[in-house]
Amino acid sequence: MSIIGVDENLPVKEVHAIYPTIDPKQHYAAQTFRGKVVLITGASRGIGLESALQYARAGASLALASRKQATLDESKNLILKELPNAQVITFVADVKDVKHAEAAVKGTVAHFGKLDILLANAGKIRAMDKPFAEKDPVGWWDTLEVNIRGVYNFVHYAIPELVKTKGRVIITTSIAAQLRVPTASDYVISKFAVGRLAEFIAIEYPDVKVFTVHPGTVDTQMSAEAQAPFPPVDPPSLPAAVFLYLSSGKADYLNSRYVSATWDLAEVEKDWKEKIVAQNGLVSKLSIPA
């Protein structure tokens, strides 16, 4: 079955493993993120945890936010076991909860004095099994609450801090944002919408850089629950490395835009950067026929 939207993609080489341009080893060696404070939601497992590890290896101080203290403790211990000098704090937070978001951001700043990078990574997906009217309407909305509101809440409180540090927001999106996959309306719409939210962050807060990143198809607990018909072919180290790459300021021409971790980003810069900037590409637009 041909899914509408698969053509809404850059025709560049696909990658499924670390490659030189984004290799995090350069950041580990240079301690690129020493002195930087990174707050990650959905940090207790999957892409969030791998990202925390990579930022920590590159010198960053970490604030991990997730729903359960037990899993947060495991994640923190994992980081400290590898990097005994790493600075890591944790916050129990449900991203949908405005107060939790406020406490996590303010707590991060209270402890570390500032915030440089927000990785709004926590997400939710439902099983892709039935047309939407046959499923629970509350569950449909819950996907949007986690994936849109959950991102918004943390962005809302992070922004005043990020303006001070000329910081960055990275949002874990999905290629699903472009794909009209039947039975996945809630997930698709939520990721579609955060792409537009990113444009607004960039417009209203030009001192803050923002990127929405498709992480690839990664084998995580969340993707397993989704029973999605897409085999996981990308390791979590791939999106994590791309987050570091984008955080390092090497691709600010992608500010406010959709980026896929599975694109060869060297090729994107070499062959597409000029056109992307000139034509305001990699954002969604109403398609007006030629």
Added chain:
Amino acid sequence: MSIVGLDEDLPVTPRHDVYPTIDPKVHYDGQTFKGKVVLVTGASRGIGLETALSYARSGASLVLVSRKQATLDDSKNAIIAELPKAEVITFVADVTDVQKSEEAIKATIKRFGKLDILVANAGAARPMDKPFASKDPTGWWNIFEVNVRGVYNFVHFAIPELLKTNGQIVIVSSGVAQLRIPTASEYCTSKFALNRFAEFIALEYPSLRVFPVHPGVIGTELNLATDAPVPAVDTLALPAATFLYLTSGKANWLSGRYISAPWDLGEVESVWKQKIVAQNGLVSKLSIPK
């Protein structure tokens, strides 16, 4: 100041009031919607009330939904005063309430035995005055609750009934779906999301027609409360007549696509239809540079 997205529009003759292609007189005289049951949310004033009146003049039975019985009674009385034989019931519901939405559909079936057309019109907007992080984060999400969840709830429960009648859905969207208006992130992004939801309704329920429609810029209470810097140049009759035109079966090819009431729809059909269908136009796509 140039707003990003103004160019995402069909270059057709702009209309600000009823014009021959959509003149509702043909439906009033022909009683086009006699025997049809139409449910309108946000029916107590503005576009919703004008829409209800127009369908009633065309012979339809009406279900008016809004939050206050008193204003619903005023609306019902306005319809009956003009059309003493009209069949009109009212139902108090906040569209964000899942249970009330379900009850509204059940009440419709109980009274009229079926549902043919859902006009998901209820909407909300905040004043467009400050960047989003300076305002109340709960208020930001509330706009999504009304504009997206409120539409979803009614669509969710209406669909099983609409499937029985090969029914139709009109969603009152907005041209701001394409516009990145600073200080209006919640309103713009909520309407942006709705257009993708319309695509999913058409995709998962192909026997139904669904039309997300920008009604024009009209001096309604909602519009005036936003203090938007856009002059209100369109009449209430424009969108109401456009909804009748679309649901009369004359533009089924537009189902699932964004439609703007200020477009001359006769010109859209004669000059643009072929290209829109061939290129899957009037839906939002990730912009890939040429």
